[in-house]
Amino acid sequence: MIQRAFILSTGDELTTGKVVDTNANYLADKLNEIGLDLVGVITVGDISERLEWAWKTAMELADVVISTGGIGPTADDLTTETVARLTGKKLWFDDATADKMRRLFASGGRKMPENNLKQALFPETAVIIPNALGTAPGFRMEVPQKNHIAHLVVLPGVPREMKPMMEQIVIPWLVDSRGHDKIHVSQTFQTYGISESGLDEAVAGLIKPEEARVSFRASFPQISLRISVEGSPDEAQARLDELSQRVRERISEFVYGEGDVTMEEVVGRLLTERHLTLAIAESCTGGLIGHRITNVAGASNYLLADLVAYSNQSKIKLLAVSEETLKNHGAVSEQCVLEMAAGARKVCGADIGLATSGIAGPGGGTPEKPVGTVCIALAADGFATARTYKMWGTRDWIKTLASQVALDWIRRYLLGLPMGAGLFRR
Amino acid sequence: MIQRAFILSTGDELTTGKVVDTNANYLADKLNEIGLDLVGVITVGDISERLEWAWKTAMELADVVISTGGIGPTADDLTTETVARLTGKKLWFDDATADKMRRLFASGGRKMPENNLKQALFPETAVIIPNALGTAPGFRMEVPQKNHIAHLVVLPGVPREMKPMMEQIVIPWLVDSRGHDKIHVSQTFQTYGISESGLDEAVAGLIKPEEARVSFRASFPQISLRISVEGSPDEAQARLDELSQRVRERISEFVYGEGDVTMEEVVGRLLTERHLTLAIAESCTGGLIGHRITNVAGASNYLLADLVAYSNQSKIKLLAVSEETLKNHGAVSEQCVLEMAAGARKVCGADIGLATSGIAGPGGGTPEKPVGTVCIALAADGFATARTYKMWGTRDWIKTLASQVALDWIRRYLLGLPMGAGLFRR
Numbered sequence: 136m137i138q139r140a141f142i143l144s145t146g147d148e149l150t151t152g153k154v155v156d157t158n159a160n161y162l163a164d165k166l167n168e169i170g171l172d173l174v175g176v177i178t179v180g181d182i183s184e185r186l187e188w189a190w191k192t193a194m195e196l197a198d199v200v201i202s203t204g205g206i207g208p209t210a211d212d213l214t215t216e217t218v219a220r221l222t223g224k225k226l227w228f229d230d231a232t233a234d235k236m237r238r239l240f241a242s243g244g245r246k247m248p249e250n251n252l253k254q255a256l257f258p259e260t261a262v263i264i265p266n267a268l269g270t271a272p273g274f275r276m277e278v279p280q281k282n283h284i285a286h287l288v289v290l291p292g293v294p295r296e297m298k299p300m301m302e303q304i305v306i307p308w309l310v311d312s313r314g315h316d317k318i319h320v321s322q323t324f325q326t327y328g329i330s331e332s333g334l335d336e337a338v339a340g341l342i343k344p345e346e347a348r349v350s351f352r353a354s355f356p357q358i359s360l361r362i363s364v365e366g367s368p369d370e371a372q373a374r375l376d377e378l379s380q381r382v383r384e385r386i387s388e389f390v391y392g393e394g395d396v397t398m399e400e401v402v403g404r405l406l407t408e409r410h411l412t413l414a415i416a417e418s419c420t421g422g423l424i425g426h427r428i429t430n431v432a433g434a435s436n437y438l439l440a441d442l443v444a445y446s447n448q449s450k451i452k453l454l455a456v457s458e459e460t461l462k463n464h465g466a467v468s469e470q471c472v473l474e475m476a477a478g479a480r481k482v483c484g485a486d487i488g489l490a491t492s493g494i495a496g497p498g499g500g501t502p503e504k505p506v507g508t509v510c511i512a513l514a515a516d517g518f519a520t521a522r523t524y525k526m527w528g529t530r531d532w533i534k535t536l537a538s539q540v541a542l543d544w545i546r547r548y549l550l551g552l553p554m555g556a557g558l559f560r561r
Numbered sequence: 562m563i564q565r566a567f568i569l570s571t572g573d574e575l576t577t578g579k580v581v582d583t584n585a586n587y588l589a590d591k592l593n594e595i596g597l598d599l600v601g602v603i604t605v606g607d608i609s610e611r612l613e614w615a616w617k618t619a620m621e622l623a624d625v626v627i628s629t630g631g632i633g634p635t636a637d638d639l640t641t642e643t644v645a646r647l648t649g650k651k652l653w654f655d656d657a658t659a660d661k662m663r664r665l666f667a668s669g670g671r672k673m674p675e676n677n678l679k680q681a682l683f684p685e686t687a688v689i690i691p692n693a694l695g696t697a698p699g700f701r702m703e704v705p706q707k708n709h710i711a712h713l714v715v716l717p718g719v720p721r722e723m724k725p726m727m728e729q730i731v732i733p734w735l736v737d738s739r740g741h742d743k744i745h746v747s748q749t750f751q752t753y754g755i756s757e758s759g760l761d762e763a764v765a766g767l768i769k770p771e772e773a774r775v776s777f778r779a780s781f782p783q784i785s786l787r788i789s790v791e792g793s794p795d796e797a798q799a800r801l802d803e804l805s806q807r808v809r810e811r812i813s814e815f816v817y818g819e820g821d822v823t824m825e826e827v828v829g830r831l832l833t834e835r836h837l838t839l840a841i842a843e844s845c846t847g848g849l850i851g852h853r854i855t856n857v858a859g860a861s862n863y864l865l866a867d868l869v870a871y872s873n874q875s876k877i878k879l880l881a882v883s884e885e886t887l888k889n890h891g892a893v894s895e896q897c898v899l900e901m902a903a904g905a906r907k908v909c910g911a912d913i914g915l916a917t918s919g920i921a922g923p924g925g926g927t928p929e930k931p932v933g934t935v936c937i938a939l940a941a942d943g944f945a946t947a948r949t950y951k952m953w954g955t956r957d958w959i960k961t962l963a964s965q966v967a968l969d970w971i972r973r974y975l976l977g978l979p980m981g982a983g984l985f986r987r
Contacts, residue, residue, distance in 0.1 A: 150600075151589060151590070175604055178601055178604075179602075208758040352579050353579070417848075421851050421855025422843075425843075426851075430847070439871060443841075443864075446866065448909075453866060453909075482879070483874075483878070530856070
């Protein structure tokens with residue numbers, strides 16, 4: 136039975152500090168969700184002896200070892216051969232994988248380099264884990280240890296390839312292998328506008344430790360709260376539903392969605408349901424709001440245009456902001472964003488106009504309008520409002536936070552909620 | 562002499578996936594910068610036996626072990642007592658630290674809770690590392706191993722407290738203790754337009770393993786190649802320069818920058834140097850090009866506007882695309898992007914107009930124009946060109962790839978290089 140897990144993160148980019156290891160965080164969260172005990176994470180570079188040590192150590196300590204990275208086509212990709220050597224298995228060449236790779240290259244009109252064939256090699260007894268989005272499949276295999284069986288799971292390091300493999304294949308297999316007497320069910324609330332400690336306080340005492348596990352996950356600028364229940368198949372879901380309802384009632388004002396949903400998806404659904412169209416006018420956010428809105432398939436049903444008017448002249452020309460407003464109030468002012476929102480709405484013939492203007496920094500701040508000053512406005516039929524926020528952090532933080540607040544304004548407008556006044560309740 | 566390093570990241574928030582471990586990344590980068598060899602990172606939760614195992618393992622394998630977390634005032638902060646137990650040292654109470662804590666609390670008008678006194682306990686022989694921004698000081702101590710001395714460095718987990726302690730105290734001490742016979746130097750090439758395996762083949766044989774380590778890092782859609790040299794202070798840099806020149810000559814056509822630089826920064830520098838302005842017209846990329854351009858501080862010096870014309874009507878109204886073009890060729894056509902680029906340039910009075918239109922999917926594809934079909938155009942004084950690409954992958958991939966190709970077009974135009982015909986050489 137699989138209970139103890141270990142994560143191996145491999146790659147020189149991790150041990151030299153070039154890349155933050157988000158894979159380990161993602162995997163830790165997924166393993167936690169299904170109730171496995173993560174004994175530890177080991178990170179090593181692309182060096183054969185260190186990889187070998189890491190695998191050996193992890194196998195001894197855990198029932199399942201999940202590794203990411205090191206299965207690409209290049210000479211510094213050492214995972215497969217290390218696992219084979221360590222477990223005393225020969226490598227076999229999988230013709231079906233090689234054929235699939237050749238077809239993938241051919242469909243792009245390209246010839247496959249010979250070194251890619253390395254990715255069709257697997258240790259004997261390995262079960263291939265297909266990779267729908269890349270050339271490198273993963274694999275899993277069982278390796279007997281002194282007192283337990285270690286299950287090795289080898290996945291690619293590229294997050295967008297690794298995640299679907301984990302969610303569609305590895306997790307269901309893990310849930311199956313974990314034993315059948317108990318099931319795990321969980322519910323996630325996506326919140327915005329409250330800090331992690333604020334959220335923790337808000338739900339304090341609602342759920343007893345023996346009823347469920349409550350965990351928080353901060354992914355700036357939003358926090359998700361998850362309730363994980365373990366129990367018998369006929370009881371666990373009912374308990375989760377009951378606990379979810381308690382939490383829902385307590386924090387509804389901060390919840391913009393339940394389950395695995397983004398703010399832009401929620402906004403998109405609301406606009407679609409109401410058959411409304413949107414026009415955006417961005418300054419400091421520089422296209423990020425449009426980018427987020429268009430990350431959702433079907434955005435063309437509601438987004439007419441996003442006018443990123445970065446210069447004053449563009450604000451005048453494209454959005455009919457008046458020269459007087461710019462002169463008297465400046466580009467970062469409620470007056471200006473009101474005109475931008477109205478202008479975008481009018482020029483595109485949209486139902487809703489949304490506008491941002493601010494100082495993302497690091498330069499451009501003044502004592503009256505320091506870096507982080509951001510104005511947001513929303514205009515609709517018989518409706519126009521604007522507000523000035525004091526945000527903080529680096530340029531990308533300020534852009535991200537401003538885009539989140541602006542998207543939340545659309546959600547709040549469509550649901551008839553008041554626009555958020557502050558940024559975070561703590 | 563200190564050469565091999567190990568990082569310990571401790572805390573349940575890491576093993577349950579609540580928090581991404583940015584401390585390990587920060588420390589890895591700092592250690593790499595001063596030429597230490599990071600053997601590995603171990604992450605464990607706040608569990609006594611696991612902490613003990615992690616410390617023991619790290620001490621055996623490295624000359625210096627840097628740990629973050631586990632020195633707070635609560636019951637689950639176990640690092641100090643674990644280190645003391647493991648090294649057979651008694652804990653002593655440091656009055657000066659306790660006094661400082663009391664003063665810190667008093668200055669905030671608060672009484673210090675008794676459990677805070679735990680933070681004034683240190684293993685015998687430890688040297689205290691003061692913490693200017695929090696109550697928990699760190700410490701370091703020496704622990705003899707079989708064949709070497711392990712230096713333990715214990716720091717708090719809060720990044721804003723840990724970082725100044727690292728930079729002001731630990732790094733200078735490490736540089737002193739590192740020994741002076743060998744240094745590490747490295748050079749990074751940012752490439753685009755060639756796959757990782759293609760790059761590997763392109764530089765194959767150029768550098769012998771004993772001369773330097775070559776590593777690749779893929780961060781879709783770009784790949785970086787790094788040459789790392791270890792050697793004596795008077796020889797290493799010269800060897801790196803010579804090897805870099807070999808690599809530069811071989812792959813120059815794919816290198817858009819050297820060092821830690823993004824495509825949008827390179828484009829920004831070129832536009833700034835040439836005093837040229839840019840107007841963008843986006844359709845399928847939905848604002849991503851503008852977002853990337855405005856991630857660079859100072860983008861307002863060259864970006865006038867980004868018109869995300871998502872609907873046909875917006876293309877006509879905002880960019881003066883002709884209805885006939887849309888009727889005869891469709892929105893995803895070279896004719897359309899040429900008119901979009903020219904329209905954006907004209908309406909904004911910009912030197913360069915850049916346009917994208919395509920089918921990002923998953924819906925909207927046809928047999929003639931499948932998902933992934935993307936047209937790009939660039940218009941400038943006496944210059945106009947467009948091309949159709951067949952891209953692949955998910956919606957976000959296609960958006961990302963299209964934005965990269967489009968940004969690279971600006972770079973190529975400004976440098977007088979031909980526009981990239983294919984997407985990737987493999």
